[in-house]
Amino acid sequence: MEIRRAATVAELVAAQGLFDGPVHAEWAERFLAEPGHHLLLAYVDGEPAGMVSGVETTHPDKGTEMFLYELGVDEAHRRRGIGRALVEALADLARSRGCYGMWVAVDADNEAARATYRSAGRDAEEPVAVQVWDFGA
Template identity: 40%
Template sequence: MITTGGLTAADRPAWENLFAGYNTFYGRTLAPELVERAWREFESGERMHALGARLDGELVGIVHFFTHPSTTSADVCYLQDLFTDTKARGRGAGRALIEAVADWARTEGCVRVYWHTQTSNTTARRLYDQVALDKGFMQYQIPL
Protein backbone atom coordinates (compact mmCIF):
# COMPACT_ATOMS: atom_id res chain seq x y z
CA MET A 1 0.00 0.00 0.00
CA ILE A 2 1.23 3.51 -0.85
CA THR A 3 1.39 6.09 1.94
CA THR A 4 2.48 9.72 1.70
CA GLY A 5 4.02 12.11 4.18
CA GLY A 6 6.83 14.46 4.98
CA LEU A 7 10.50 13.65 4.59
CA THR A 8 12.86 13.12 7.51
CA ALA A 9 16.64 13.31 7.82
CA ALA A 10 16.72 9.51 7.48
CA ASP A 11 15.07 9.85 4.04
CA ARG A 12 17.87 12.00 2.64
CA PRO A 13 19.87 9.25 0.86
CA ALA A 14 16.76 7.78 -0.80
CA TRP A 15 15.49 11.28 -1.64
CA GLU A 16 18.85 12.17 -3.25
CA ASN A 17 18.67 9.00 -5.35
CA LEU A 18 15.12 9.77 -6.51
CA PHE A 19 15.94 13.43 -7.17
CA ALA A 20 18.96 12.36 -9.23
CA GLY A 21 16.67 10.01 -11.19
CA TYR A 22 14.26 12.87 -11.84
CA ASN A 23 17.04 15.13 -13.10
CA THR A 24 18.54 12.37 -15.23
CA PHE A 25 15.14 11.86 -16.85
CA TYR A 26 15.21 15.53 -17.90
CA GLY A 27 18.82 15.29 -19.10
CA ARG A 28 20.53 17.30 -16.39
CA THR A 29 22.88 16.78 -13.48
CA LEU A 30 22.52 19.12 -10.53
CA ALA A 31 25.52 20.60 -8.79
CA PRO A 32 25.85 19.35 -5.20
CA GLU A 33 25.23 22.85 -3.83
CA LEU A 34 21.80 22.94 -5.54
CA VAL A 35 20.90 19.56 -4.07
CA GLU A 36 21.99 20.81 -0.65
CA ARG A 37 20.01 24.05 -1.08
CA ALA A 38 16.85 22.14 -2.00
CA TRP A 39 17.16 19.85 1.04
CA ARG A 40 17.70 22.83 3.35
CA GLU A 41 14.59 24.52 1.91
CA PHE A 42 12.53 21.35 2.45
CA GLU A 43 13.81 21.03 6.02
CA SER A 44 12.79 24.60 6.86
CA GLY A 45 9.42 24.20 5.11
CA GLU A 46 9.05 27.93 4.62
CA ARG A 47 9.44 28.48 0.87
CA MET A 48 9.69 25.05 -0.74
CA HIS A 49 8.06 21.82 0.37
CA ALA A 50 8.55 18.11 -0.22
CA LEU A 51 6.56 14.97 0.38
CA GLY A 52 7.41 11.35 -0.14
CA ALA A 53 5.51 8.24 -1.16
CA ARG A 54 6.31 5.01 0.61
CA LEU A 55 5.66 1.45 -0.46
CA ASP A 56 6.00 -1.01 2.41
CA GLY A 57 7.92 1.68 4.31
CA GLU A 58 10.44 2.35 1.52
CA LEU A 59 10.63 5.83 -0.05
CA VAL A 60 9.68 5.25 -3.71
CA GLY A 61 8.48 8.68 -4.84
CA ILE A 62 9.01 12.38 -4.20
CA VAL A 63 7.21 15.60 -4.98
CA HIS A 64 8.47 19.19 -4.56
CA PHE A 65 6.16 22.20 -4.56
CA PHE A 66 5.67 25.79 -3.43
CA THR A 67 3.03 28.50 -3.42
CA HIS A 68 3.13 31.85 -5.11
CA PRO A 69 0.81 34.84 -5.49
CA SER A 70 -1.40 35.38 -8.50
CA THR A 71 -2.67 38.64 -9.97
CA THR A 72 -6.08 37.11 -10.74
CA SER A 73 -6.82 34.84 -7.79
CA ALA A 74 -5.77 33.76 -4.35
CA ASP A 75 -2.38 32.04 -4.06
CA VAL A 76 -1.63 29.04 -6.26
CA CYS A 77 0.56 26.00 -5.74
CA TYR A 78 3.18 25.00 -8.29
CA LEU A 79 4.12 21.33 -8.32
CA GLN A 80 7.67 21.54 -9.64
CA ASP A 81 9.10 18.01 -9.41
CA LEU A 82 7.39 14.62 -9.30
CA PHE A 83 9.25 11.34 -9.61
CA THR A 84 8.63 7.73 -8.70
CA ASP A 85 11.01 4.80 -8.72
CA THR A 86 10.40 2.39 -11.59
CA LYS A 87 9.38 -0.36 -9.14
CA ALA A 88 6.52 1.81 -7.87
CA ARG A 89 5.17 2.98 -11.22
CA GLY A 90 1.63 1.91 -11.96
CA ARG A 91 1.00 1.29 -8.25
CA GLY A 92 -0.51 4.69 -7.41
CA ALA A 93 2.53 6.54 -6.01
CA GLY A 94 2.35 9.43 -8.48
CA ARG A 95 -1.40 9.83 -8.02
CA ALA A 96 -1.02 9.70 -4.24
CA LEU A 97 1.66 12.39 -4.31
CA ILE A 98 -0.44 14.67 -6.52
CA GLU A 99 -3.43 14.17 -4.21
CA ALA A 100 -1.26 14.91 -1.15
CA VAL A 101 -0.07 18.18 -2.71
CA ALA A 102 -3.66 19.12 -3.59
CA ASP A 103 -4.75 18.40 0.00
CA TRP A 104 -1.87 20.50 1.35
CA ALA A 105 -2.67 23.36 -1.05
CA ARG A 106 -6.36 23.33 -0.06
CA THR A 107 -5.37 23.59 3.59
CA GLU A 108 -3.11 26.54 2.75
CA GLY A 109 -5.96 28.36 0.95
CA CYS A 110 -4.63 27.92 -2.59
CA VAL A 111 -7.16 27.95 -5.43
CA ARG A 112 -5.33 25.52 -7.72
CA VAL A 113 -2.32 23.28 -8.21
CA TYR A 114 -0.55 23.29 -11.55
CA TRP A 115 2.55 21.82 -13.15
CA HIS A 116 4.41 21.42 -16.43
CA THR A 117 5.70 18.36 -18.23
CA GLN A 118 7.27 17.72 -21.58
CA THR A 119 4.77 16.85 -24.30
CA SER A 120 6.83 13.72 -24.99
CA ASN A 121 6.36 12.44 -21.42
CA THR A 122 3.48 10.19 -22.46
CA THR A 123 3.68 7.85 -19.47
CA ALA A 124 3.21 10.66 -16.96
CA ARG A 125 0.65 12.40 -19.15
CA ARG A 126 -1.63 9.36 -18.99
CA LEU A 127 -1.89 9.93 -15.25
CA TYR A 128 -2.04 13.73 -15.52
CA ASP A 129 -4.93 13.52 -17.99
CA GLN A 130 -6.86 11.53 -15.38
CA VAL A 131 -6.28 13.85 -12.43
CA ALA A 132 -6.04 17.35 -13.93
CA LEU A 133 -7.11 19.58 -16.81
CA ASP A 134 -4.76 20.33 -19.70
CA LYS A 135 -5.31 24.08 -20.05
CA GLY A 136 -3.42 24.23 -23.36
CA PHE A 137 -0.67 26.62 -22.31
CA MET A 138 2.84 26.46 -23.71
CA GLN A 139 5.91 27.42 -21.73
CA TYR A 140 8.47 29.97 -22.96
CA GLN A 141 11.81 30.66 -21.28
CA ILE A 142 14.56 33.22 -21.45
CA PRO A 143 17.74 31.64 -20.07
CA LEU A 144 19.67 34.18 -17.97
Protein backbone atom coordinates in the same frame (compact mmCIF):
# COMPACT_ATOMS: atom_id res chain seq x y z
CA MET B 1 1.95 2.76 0.70
CA GLU B 2 2.38 5.69 3.06
CA ILE B 3 2.78 9.34 2.04
CA ARG B 4 4.33 11.83 4.42
CA ARG B 5 5.91 15.24 4.27
CA ALA B 6 9.71 15.31 4.25
CA ALA B 7 11.02 17.13 7.31
CA THR B 8 14.74 16.38 7.41
CA VAL B 9 17.74 16.49 5.13
CA ALA B 10 18.40 12.84 6.04
CA GLU B 11 15.03 11.84 4.56
CA LEU B 12 15.86 13.63 1.33
CA VAL B 13 19.31 12.08 1.12
CA ALA B 14 17.79 8.63 1.68
CA ALA B 15 15.39 9.32 -1.21
CA GLN B 16 17.89 10.94 -3.56
CA GLY B 17 17.45 8.16 -6.13
CA LEU B 18 14.04 9.70 -6.86
CA PHE B 19 15.56 13.04 -7.86
CA ASP B 20 17.31 14.06 -11.08
CA GLY B 21 20.64 14.32 -9.25
CA PRO B 22 22.24 14.02 -5.84
CA VAL B 23 20.74 15.89 -2.89
CA HIS B 24 22.96 18.70 -1.60
CA ALA B 25 22.55 19.20 2.15
CA GLU B 26 22.73 23.00 1.95
CA TRP B 27 20.06 23.19 -0.75
CA ALA B 28 17.88 20.65 1.06
CA GLU B 29 18.07 22.66 4.29
CA ARG B 30 17.13 25.83 2.43
CA PHE B 31 14.20 24.08 0.71
CA LEU B 32 12.87 22.62 3.96
CA ALA B 33 13.20 25.96 5.77
CA GLU B 34 10.83 27.75 3.39
CA PRO B 35 7.23 27.56 4.64
CA GLY B 36 5.83 27.60 1.08
CA HIS B 37 8.02 24.74 -0.12
CA HIS B 38 6.60 21.23 0.18
CA LEU B 39 8.03 17.80 -0.53
CA LEU B 40 6.00 14.65 -0.01
CA LEU B 41 7.56 11.20 -0.02
CA ALA B 42 5.75 7.93 -0.74
CA TYR B 43 7.06 4.86 1.05
CA VAL B 44 6.48 1.21 0.15
CA ASP B 45 7.62 -1.31 2.74
CA GLY B 46 9.46 1.50 4.55
CA GLU B 47 11.53 2.48 1.49
CA PRO B 48 11.18 5.70 -0.57
CA ALA B 49 9.23 4.90 -3.74
CA GLY B 50 8.16 8.32 -4.99
CA MET B 51 8.22 12.03 -4.36
CA VAL B 52 6.44 15.20 -5.38
CA SER B 53 7.52 18.74 -4.66
CA GLY B 54 5.44 21.87 -4.76
CA VAL B 55 6.04 25.56 -4.26
CA GLU B 56 3.39 28.07 -3.27
CA THR B 57 3.45 31.23 -5.34
CA THR B 58 1.47 34.35 -4.48
CA HIS B 59 0.74 37.13 -6.92
CA PRO B 60 -0.91 40.47 -6.02
CA ASP B 61 -3.84 40.01 -8.39
CA LYS B 62 -4.28 36.24 -8.26
CA GLY B 63 -3.71 35.02 -4.73
CA THR B 64 -1.78 31.86 -3.94
CA GLU B 65 -1.46 28.79 -6.12
CA MET B 66 0.63 25.63 -5.92
CA PHE B 67 3.25 24.99 -8.58
CA LEU B 68 3.88 21.25 -8.85
CA TYR B 69 7.63 21.45 -9.37
CA GLU B 70 8.67 17.83 -9.72
CA LEU B 71 7.22 14.33 -9.56
CA GLY B 72 9.32 11.18 -9.46
CA VAL B 73 8.51 7.51 -8.92
CA ASP B 74 11.13 4.80 -8.65
CA GLU B 75 11.11 2.69 -11.79
CA ALA B 76 10.37 -0.50 -9.83
CA HIS B 77 7.20 1.10 -8.41
CA ARG B 78 5.72 2.74 -11.52
CA ARG B 79 2.22 2.02 -12.83
CA ARG B 80 0.88 1.28 -9.34
CA GLY B 81 -0.86 4.60 -8.65
CA ILE B 82 1.94 6.12 -6.57
CA GLY B 83 2.35 9.13 -8.86
CA ARG B 84 -1.39 9.80 -8.85
CA ALA B 85 -1.53 9.45 -5.06
CA LEU B 86 1.35 11.91 -4.65
CA VAL B 87 -0.28 14.46 -6.97
CA GLU B 88 -3.59 14.09 -5.14
CA ALA B 89 -1.82 14.50 -1.77
CA LEU B 90 -0.14 17.69 -2.98
CA ALA B 91 -3.49 18.99 -4.27
CA ASP B 92 -5.06 18.25 -0.88
CA LEU B 93 -2.22 20.10 0.84
CA ALA B 94 -2.67 23.04 -1.55
CA ARG B 95 -6.39 23.21 -0.76
CA SER B 96 -5.72 23.05 2.98
CA ARG B 97 -3.29 25.97 2.65
CA GLY B 98 -5.83 28.11 0.81
CA CYS B 99 -4.41 27.81 -2.71
CA TYR B 100 -6.93 28.58 -5.44
CA GLY B 101 -5.37 26.04 -7.80
CA MET B 102 -2.34 24.01 -8.80
CA TRP B 103 -0.39 23.80 -12.06
CA VAL B 104 2.51 21.97 -13.68
CA ALA B 105 4.42 22.32 -16.94
CA VAL B 106 4.90 19.05 -18.84
CA ASP B 107 6.79 18.23 -22.01
CA ALA B 108 4.26 17.44 -24.75
CA ASP B 109 5.94 14.09 -25.44
CA ASN B 110 5.96 12.96 -21.80
CA GLU B 111 2.89 10.75 -22.07
CA ALA B 112 3.56 8.99 -18.73
CA ALA B 113 3.45 12.29 -16.83
CA ARG B 114 0.44 13.54 -18.78
CA ALA B 115 -1.43 10.30 -18.03
CA THR B 116 -0.58 10.62 -14.34
CA TYR B 117 -1.92 14.17 -14.18
CA ARG B 118 -5.07 13.18 -16.10
CA SER B 119 -5.70 10.34 -13.63
CA ALA B 120 -5.22 12.77 -10.74
CA GLY B 121 -8.01 15.00 -12.05
CA ARG B 122 -6.27 17.91 -13.72
CA ASP B 123 -8.77 20.31 -15.24
CA ALA B 124 -7.36 21.09 -18.67
CA GLU B 125 -4.43 20.43 -20.91
CA GLU B 126 -3.21 23.38 -22.89
CA PRO B 127 -0.17 23.79 -25.12
CA VAL B 128 2.61 25.72 -23.45
CA ALA B 129 6.06 26.90 -24.42
CA VAL B 130 8.52 27.11 -21.53
CA GLN B 131 11.25 29.71 -21.83
CA VAL B 132 14.47 29.03 -19.89
CA TRP B 133 17.33 31.22 -18.71
CA ASP B 134 20.44 29.25 -17.73
CA PHE B 135 22.64 31.15 -15.28
CA GLY B 136 25.15 28.32 -14.96
CA ALA B 137 25.94 26.20 -11.94
